[in-house]
Amino acid sequence: MCNETKIAEIKDRVYQANRRLPEEGLVKLTWGNVSEIDRKLKIVVIKPSGVPYDELKPEDMVVCDLQGKTFEKPSLKPSSDLLTHLMLYQQFKDISAIVHTHPSHAVAWAQSGREVPVYGTTHADTFYGDIPCTRQLLEAEVQTEYEENTGKVIIECFKEKEICPQAIPGILVFSHGPFTFGATPEKAVENMIVLDEICQLAKATEELNGNTVRTPQYLLDKHYYRKHGKTAYYGQ
Amino acid sequence: MCNETKIAEIKDRVYQANRRLPEEGLVKLTWGNVSEIDRKLKIVVIKPSGVPYDELKPEDMVVCDLQGKTFEKPSLKPSSDLLTHLMLYQQFKDISAIVHTHPSHAVAWAQSGREVPVYGTTHADTFYGDIPCTRQLLEAEVQTEYEENTGKVIIECFKEKEICPQAIPGILVFSHGPFTFGATPEKAVENMIVLDEICQLAKATEELNGNTVRTPQYLLDKHYYRKHGKTAYYGQ
Amino acid sequence: MCNETKIAEIKDRVYQANRRLPEEGLVKLTWGNVSEIDRKLKIVVIKPSGVPYDELKPEDMVVCDLQGKTFEKPSLKPSSDLLTHLMLYQQFKDISAIVHTHPSHAVAWAQSGREVPVYGTTHADTFYGDIPCTRQLLEAEVQTEYEENTGKVIIECFKEKEICPQAIPGILVFSHGPFTFGATPEKAVENMIVLDEICQLAKATEELNGNTVRTPQYLLDKHYYRKHGKTAYYGQ
Amino acid sequence: MCNETKIAEIKDRVYQANRRLPEEGLVKLTWGNVSEIDRKLKIVVIKPSGVPYDELKPEDMVVCDLQGKTFEKPSLKPSSDLLTHLMLYQQFKDISAIVHTHPSHAVAWAQSGREVPVYGTTHADTFYGDIPCTRQLLEAEVQTEYEENTGKVIIECFKEKEICPQAIPGILVFSHGPFTFGATPEKAVENMIVLDEICQLAKATEELNGNTVRTPQYLLDKHYYRKHGKTAYYGQ
Numbered sequence: 001m002c003n004e005t006k007i008a009e010i011k012d013r014v015y016q017a018n019r020r021l022p023e024e025g026l027v028k029l030t031w032g033n034v035s036e037i038d039r040k041l042k043i044v045v046i047k048p049s050g051v052p053y054d055e056l057k058p059e060d061m062v063v064c065d066l067q068g069k070t071f072e073k074p075s076l077k078p079s080s081d082l083l084t085h086l087m088l089y090q091q092f093k094d095i096s097a098i099v100h101t102h103p104s105h106a107v108a109w110a111q112s113g114r115e116v117p118v119y120g121t122t123h124a125d126t127f128y129g130d131i132p133c134t135r136q137l138l139e140a141e142v143q144t145e146y147e148e149n150t151g152k153v154i155i156e157c158f159k160e161k162e163i164c165p166q167a168i169p170g171i172l173v174f175s176h177g178p179f180t181f182g183a184t185p186e187k188a189v190e191n192m193i194v195l196d197e198i199c200q201l202a203k204a205t206e207e208l209n210g211n212t213v214r215t216p217q218y219l220l221d222k223h224y225y226r227k228h229g230k231t232a233y234y235g236q
Numbered sequence: 237m238c239n240e241t242k243i244a245e246i247k248d249r250v251y252q253a254n255r256r257l258p259e260e261g262l263v264k265l266t267w268g269n270v271s272e273i274d275r276k277l278k279i280v281v282i283k284p285s286g287v288p289y290d291e292l293k294p295e296d297m298v299v300c301d302l303q304g305k306t307f308e309k310p311s312l313k314p315s316s317d318l319l320t321h322l323m324l325y326q327q328f329k330d331i332s333a334i335v336h337t338h339p340s341h342a343v344a345w346a347q348s349g350r351e352v353p354v355y356g357t358t359h360a361d362t363f364y365g366d367i368p369c370t371r372q373l374l375e376a377e378v379q380t381e382y383e384e385n386t387g388k389v390i391i392e393c394f395k396e397k398e399i400c401p402q403a404i405p406g407i408l409v410f411s412h413g414p415f416t417f418g419a420t421p422e423k424a425v426e427n428m429i430v431l432d433e434i435c436q437l438a439k440a441t442e443e444l445n446g447n448t449v450r451t452p453q454y455l456l457d458k459h460y461y462r463k464h465g466k467t468a469y470y471g472q
Numbered sequence: 473m474c475n476e477t478k479i480a481e482i483k484d485r486v487y488q489a490n491r492r493l494p495e496e497g498l499v500k501l502t503w504g505n506v507s508e509i510d511r512k513l514k515i516v517v518i519k520p521s522g523v524p525y526d527e528l529k530p531e532d533m534v535v536c537d538l539q540g541k542t543f544e545k546p547s548l549k550p551s552s553d554l555l556t557h558l559m560l561y562q563q564f565k566d567i568s569a570i571v572h573t574h575p576s577h578a579v580a581w582a583q584s585g586r587e588v589p590v591y592g593t594t595h596a597d598t599f600y601g602d603i604p605c606t607r608q609l610l611e612a613e614v615q616t617e618y619e620e621n622t623g624k625v626i627i628e629c630f631k632e633k634e635i636c637p638q639a640i641p642g643i644l645v646f647s648h649g650p651f652t653f654g655a656t657p658e659k660a661v662e663n664m665i666v667l668d669e670i671c672q673l674a675k676a677t678e679e680l681n682g683n684t685v686r687t688p689q690y691l692l693d694k695h696y697y698r699k700h701g702k703t704a705y706y707g708q
Numbered sequence: 709m710c711n712e713t714k715i716a717e718i719k720d721r722v723y724q725a726n727r728r729l730p731e732e733g734l735v736k737l738t739w740g741n742v743s744e745i746d747r748k749l750k751i752v753v754i755k756p757s758g759v760p761y762d763e764l765k766p767e768d769m770v771v772c773d774l775q776g777k778t779f780e781k782p783s784l785k786p787s788s789d790l791l792t793h794l795m796l797y798q799q800f801k802d803i804s805a806i807v808h809t810h811p812s813h814a815v816a817w818a819q820s821g822r823e824v825p826v827y828g829t830t831h832a833d834t835f836y837g838d839i840p841c842t843r844q845l846l847e848a849e850v851q852t853e854y855e856e857n858t859g860k861v862i863i864e865c866f867k868e869k870e871i872c873p874q875a876i877p878g879i880l881v882f883s884h885g886p887f888t889f890g891a892t893p894e895k896a897v898e899n900m901i902v903l904d905e906i907c908q909l910a911k912a913t914e915e916l917n918g919n920t921v922r923t924p925q926y927l928l929d930k931h932y933y934r935k936h937g938k939t940a941y942y943g944q
Contacts, residue, residue: 107830108912111909112913119347120346120347142927175828175924177828193265205344207344207439207443208350209348213349216372216411219372226382233316234285356647357647357648358503429501444581444584444586444675451647452611455647458618462618594739666737674819677819680816680914681820685844688883698854
């Protein structure tokens, strides 16, 4: 396949995934973006900045190199979060798509600065463990290279907890909101749907004040591994 | 009626009921399934595994024998929860349809491990008593024959509480989510709509912190029996 | 206008109001009904029992005399709540329409057995004071003539509090749900929309745990009387 | 451009903004209104009083002078909140549009009498600091010139806190609800969308009971100033 066709296909996938954000109730106004990397072509395709979702067209998707320089001229401006995406793609070699948006339940957890504990199999089906929450960025990290540093605290958090985006394809940035990852834009959006839903479930579970117990490790293992990896037999 | 026509009708009912799950807000992604048993034909018809609801077609519904072996070749793979359904059909001779899905309010109660108390007539109209919640499955029950064992803890819970699915057509599986039953797929879906709604109502009732009292037995009797059994006179 | 035309118009108003219940999110399944009385013709027109909202037709609306006997033959069965409506029409001479349904926020308050305090002008615009909640019905009142007795505890509650449905066009029945009143079916439905919304607002207001104060009487007076009565100047 | 064309354009903008209120879930029944001022023409255009949103037409928008006298004859009656709008336009010279409505989350905060603290970047992107809440109006202020006095307590609150509508384009009126401001009706509606959303987020954040911390000033500065003012680089 020639590169032009390939790029058009990536643009279309990124466009479809961005359009799905408001349809799934994951975004208000222009508060979200999806990107995809092609590591062979060394490009990232991302939503343009400030364009309302219902005015987006596939050809509006912005193509950049891995330093964030746009390829095509003229080009719309890429999403301001591009530099965070690039930082994450550089570190996490196995992911091909990233979603950042501001859905209500996940943002509330991010604002509370708490990890989301595993309280049930809905969580375990997609995330193999608690959803982490980064530390607060320091003043210097905010004042200079803020978007890159947002990527850096995400990477730092994954390292410190010794987890990886394949097993835990999402994270909360303290005071800000969630990022999710996937092998495709579609999968990364689905992971955001799940993340927001389990944030809602976890809050309600705690509020019910019952025998709230963390899901036992053996149940987490079962639900995760019947959907993921070599022994998967669920919904395939 | 010849068997083929009969099976086509069952497939259509199961298809319609599955399509209703997202319409009623009872499901995200592919997180739910509906089945129907025909005890004379000795078959169960169930949603195929992993197919999005908006791509489902009536002919996609999977026909199995009572051990879970698919009849038609080629066939889509049946829902992974099939073995739980089969276990329940074997034990509960009076039910003909089962729904399992992950609606937010019912899953939150399941994750809290609590029974849902009868707090009002909306509950009493459909469920003659508290909605039970199973015990947690043991490690061994999860590691081997997990889906069958999910059915077994449901059956165990009904037995221990000396209740039956005719009077209480729904249950919560601890850490997991709800199952509902019915004489038809349509009725089982309606019972899921009611179950999720009364889970929402019960949580809000407790949060209002008022004179929250369990509904008196005589009011439970009145509302249940004006809709069910020989003395029913409501909405018929 | 001949009576037949008049009855057709009433049926159409009652039909429109019933159809609006699911559109406004005030009802699930068949859990609600609207009626209108014509005191000259001595008839009440009400939703038929057990018919789904999307299958309703204007001509399905059931016409009864003031004892609840259906006029037209053949006729669908009137809503089981008819006898409650009749009891209320007999007592409250100034109302012409009644709505009973099970919206989530109002039912939660009804189940908690609490009155809804006036916490703001959204409440004061429509209800001149707290929304009352009846006492629990006694066992004997439930076992015999339950629907009539539901009407009786509503009437008793209005009397004891020395309020009237003109100023407070809605009430909660303990363990059950809300009834609202109006000069037309449309107005009674609007009062149900308001009642459910202020139930939601009042719960959230209490949860915010702030300087929650009951709205001062002078603000209640201002908001109520700028919309109602001889001095009204708002939205007319 | 002749004045007539200019007025028709303002009417259309005000109409579009009013229609968006129910689409965005910011309003029930007729509980909201949008206006725009043209300071050269010395006119304010506002929603007519009591007209349902789905019956509105652009030509229905009411044109008044700065004392609130309608220009065109015949004219629909302007929204009863007009005098509040006029008071605010007179004081705040830099705003050109005002929205008042009753969305659930913002009204709950208004009823609680609390300011909305900055708990995250979703807030900081649009509001440079806590959302203020006015004092309660006194009895005399309610009984006479209520609508003007509503404007006055808003102005008093901005003055006492030494903030301005450019940086904090919204406020809560105690016991009542929110007002938002903007350079255009569209922008003022967007500010209401944001205000209601951050009210929802702030409540949930507090309920999660975690390490809830106010967003540090340097993060507030960063998010606000990357979207506003001379150094803005976000979504432009």
